[in-house]
Every structure is written in structure tokens, then in C-alpha cells.
Amino acid sequence: MKQKEIGKIEYQNTTNHKITLKEDFELNPEIGNEILLSYQETEKKTNELTKAMIIDIKDNEITIKLDEKIPKAEILDLKIPENSASIHHPRQKINKSIEEKNLHKLVLEAAKIHGHICPMIVLGIKVGADGIKKLNLRHEGMEDTLVLTETNSCFSDGIQTSTGCTFGNNALIYRDYGKTAVTIIKRNEKAIRYHYNQYNYIEKNYPDTYNLFEKVVKNREGTPEEQKQLQKKWTEIALDLLDTPLKEMFKIKTTNSTKHLNLPKKAPIFKDRYCSDCGEKIMAPKAIKENKEHKCIPCSNKNYLQLDGSGLKEINQKNNNTTKNKPP
Ligand SMILES: [Zn+2]
Ligand SMILES: [Zn+2]
Incomplete structure (x- = not known):
């Protein structure tokens, strides 16, 4: 050279x-x-x-x-390679892949946070990319692009990757319905809801892999070799799904309004409060007022909400039991 x-x-x-x-x-x-x-x-x-x-x-x-x-x-x-990410346009590569319908590149991006490649993560990537493209959205931390997800499964990590709407930037709204469904939203204008309706798709189309999944994941009985085999099969199915048309997998509905979605306003900035017991700072709406003082939730022994594998749960601190299954 x-x-x-x-x-x-x-x-x-x-x-x-x-x-x-x-x-x-x-x-x-x-x-x-x-x-x-x-x-x-x-x-x-x-x-x-x-x-x-x-x-x-x-x-x-x-x-x-x-x-x-x-x-x-x-x-x-x-x-500097063309489309190199930068501090000003960190999602440039991702947006370009969506524009060019080159979603293979996004699978690895999603796996970076999700930890593995699986069928639902690919479907999440696909619906996110489809919505972003159809609604002509670009998400780089602005709040006019919103995503309303109805599940906290693998599907949602794919959606976060392709849309850029996350818990941290308040553009991802979680509704604890337990449905594999998501609505991609252009605030005050339009929305598209995708509902996965091929309920037994893997069981029907890949019965051997389905049986392996039952053994390894559901019953937790797989050998390390079978776990590896499942991961390989899972990746193959995921990549097959990349090329499957969305309308074969989802019921898709576009609405020219977002009123029916009852969306929250743009994220407000709250005052800070300090807990009179532990001294730690708390976002004002989460502070519990007790005798003219403010306390954090753990110090006040009040119930709190927790998002985990079974969705949102209200946890009772006193006896550490789950009380209700919905937000107060
Ligand atoms: Zn997964
Ligand atoms: Zn405290």
C-alpha cells in the first residue's frame, strides 16, 4: 500500500x-x-x-x-466508512438498514442487547421497521415516535432495536396485556397495530424444533448439547422469518388518528424530593408523604409495582406477597 x-x-x-x-x-x-x-x-x-x-x-x-x-x-x-455511526446520528446505520429493507443487519444489533437470536426478536424487528417506514418516522430520542407494546417478551427487544423507542427515552409505553402485539405511533397523526395471529406457527411448521423447545426451555430438561442444537435451530427459523411477509404472520390495522390509544403526554420533568429516612433522592410523584415528610417507597413500606417475567405485579412489602395484578 x-x-x-x-x-x-x-x-x-x-x-x-x-x-x-x-x-x-x-x-x-x-x-x-x-x-x-x-x-x-x-x-x-x-x-x-x-x-x-x-x-x-x-x-x-x-x-x-x-x-x-x-x-x-x-x-x-x-x-470513516459510509454510514458510520456518530455522536450526532448514533442510529444512522439502523435507519439506513430499514430504508434499504436490509434487516439482516438489525438481527445482530438486537441480539447485542437480547443475548440470543430467536424467532420473536426477528418478528419484533420486522414490525418495528415496517411501522417506521410506513409512517415515515425517524427516531433519535424525539417523542413524536411512540411505541405501545402489549408484551415484555423477546418481541419487545426486537421492536426497541428497530424503532429506537425504549423504556429509557420514554417512547416505549408498556401495557400489561400479555398479547404479542404492538402499535407504532406517529403522535397526533397515525398508528399501526400489529397483532401476531399465527399462534402455533413453530409447532406446525417446525415440529422437531418445537419438541426440542418444550424439552429444553419449558421443562428445563435439555442437555448442553440439546441447548446448543436448539439455539442453532432457533436462529435458522428466525432467519427464515426475516423473509416471510408480515401479513402472513400478523393482523395489521392502520388508523388515521391516535385518540383511541389514550396516549400519555410528552414526558414531564418532575421535581426532586429526598427521603427523610434514607436520604436518597426520589422523583416527586414517587415520594410518599407522611407527617409533612417525604419517604421513598422502600422506607415507607408501601406496595410497589414490579415488571418481571410475569408482567406487572403489585408487591406487598410487608408480607412480600403479590397483592393485585394491576397498577393501583
Ligand atoms: Zn428471545
Ligand atoms: Zn428512603
């Missing part, structure tokens, strides 16, 4: 490198950009390629963090 004049490289023998770019070296970096770095090992004289991320920029000096340590080397070239 012919060497380009990049600039001065401060080799730190860690995974971080400081690079002072020459003024005429075109890069236009942003923090968070993925970067492709080609280098020549000083001793072996072989050319290698690796990935890095830009973690700091000061004038024409950038700091990059490499995926792995490299031996003493000379950096030959730096490139």
Missing part, C-alpha cells in the same frame, strides 16, 4: 492512539465514528486492517480507541 501523509501519530502502546491530522488530510471526524485503520507492523512489515472508534477530537488531533491492541506499527491510512 502506498503511504498517505496522515500526520503525526503518538503511539501509546495501548488501544488508544492520538493522531494529529495533517491539515490537508480529509477525514471530517465526529466523536463516535467508527474508523477503519490500515497499518504496517514495524517488525514484520505486513499490512493489516483493524477497526477503531473516535473517542475525542481537539482541533486537528483525534484520539482513537482500537478494538484490540496492535504491535508497534505505522499507520498507513484512516477511513
Whole structure:
């Protein structure tokens, strides 16, 4: 490879490198950009390629963090791949995949948080991507895109990946109905509800895998070998589903209004309160007023709501029993 004049490289023998770019070296970096770095090992004289991320920029000096340590080397070239994520557009790659209907890339993105690839995560990705595209939405932390999910199963992690609506950014509303269904919403305009209605799809179409699932997951009786086998089969089915038309799997209904959904207003900012017992800070609506003082829920011994594998439950702290199955 012919060497380009990049600039001065401060080799730190860690995974971080400081690079002072020459003024005429075109890069236009942003923090968070993925970067492709080609280098020549000083001793072996072989050319290698690796990935890095830009973690700091000061004038024409950038700091990059490499995926792995490299031996003493000379950096030959730096490139920012097209559609590299950046601090300003962290979901750029995901949005591009949705636009191009290239959902394979999203499966791994979803598996990064979900931990495995499974049929329902793929269906979640698909409905999320379909809704985003049909309603012409772009979610980068704005609250005009909302998702109302009716389940907290694998399906919802797929939806969070493709829509960008999560618990943390308040764009994901959870209704504890226990149905594999989701509504993708453009606030005050339109909504599309997808309801999964192929109830016995795996049992009918992949009976061997279904039996294996029963043994390994439902009855928890699988050997490590069978667990591995199930994961492999599960991934194969998931990838098959990527190519299955949504209308074969879901009842889909579009509405030109969102009134019937009774949506919450944009997330309010609440005052802080401090618990008079433990001193910890509490969001005002969660503070319990007792004799002119505020207490947090654990210190006041009041019931609390918990979201877990069985949905939302109200837990009674005093006897640690589940009381009701719905919010107060
Ligand atoms: Zn799953
Ligand atoms: Zn407290």
C-alpha cells in the first residue's frame, strides 16, 4: 500500500492512539465514528486492517480507541466508512438498514442487547421497521415516535432495536396485556397495530424444533448439547422469518388518528424530593408523604409495582406477597 501523509501519530502502546491530522488530510471526524485503520507492523512489515472508534477530537488531533491492541506499527491510512455511526446520528446505520429493507443487519444489533437470536426478536424487528417506514418516522430520542407494546417478551427487544423507542427515552409505553402485539405511533397523526395471529406457527411448521423447545426451555430438561442444537435451530427459523411477509404472520390495522390509544403526554420533568429516612433522592410523584415528610417507597413500606417475567405485579412489602395484578 502506498503511504498517505496522515500526520503525526503518538503511539501509546495501548488501544488508544492520538493522531494529529495533517491539515490537508480529509477525514471530517465526529466523536463516535467508527474508523477503519490500515497499518504496517514495524517488525514484520505486513499490512493489516483493524477497526477503531473516535473517542475525542481537539482541533486537528483525534484520539482513537482500537478494538484490540496492535504491535508497534505505522499507520498507513484512516477511513470513516459510509454510514458510520456518530455522536450526532448514533442510529444512522439502523435507519439506513430499514430504508434499504436490509434487516439482516438489525438481527445482530438486537441480539447485542437480547443475548440470543430467536424467532420473536426477528418478528419484533420486522414490525418495528415496517411501522417506521410506513409512517415515515425517524427516531433519535424525539417523542413524536411512540411505541405501545402489549408484551415484555423477546418481541419487545426486537421492536426497541428497530424503532429506537425504549423504556429509557420514554417512547416505549408498556401495557400489561400479555398479547404479542404492538402499535407504532406517529403522535397526533397515525398508528399501526400489529397483532401476531399465527399462534402455533413453530409447532406446525417446525415440529422437531418445537419438541426440542418444550424439552429444553419449558421443562428445563435439555442437555448442553440439546441447548446448543436448539439455539442453532432457533436462529435458522428466525432467519427464515426475516423473509416471510408480515401479513402472513400478523393482523395489521392502520388508523388515521391516535385518540383511541389514550396516549400519555410528552414526558414531564418532575421535581426532586429526598427521603427523610434514607436520604436518597426520589422523583416527586414517587415520594410518599407522611407527617409533612417525604419517604421513598422502600422506607415507607408501601406496595410497589414490579415488571418481571410475569408482567406487572403489585408487591406487598410487608408480607412480600403479590397483592393485585394491576397498577393501583
Ligand atoms: Zn428471545
Ligand atoms: Zn428512603
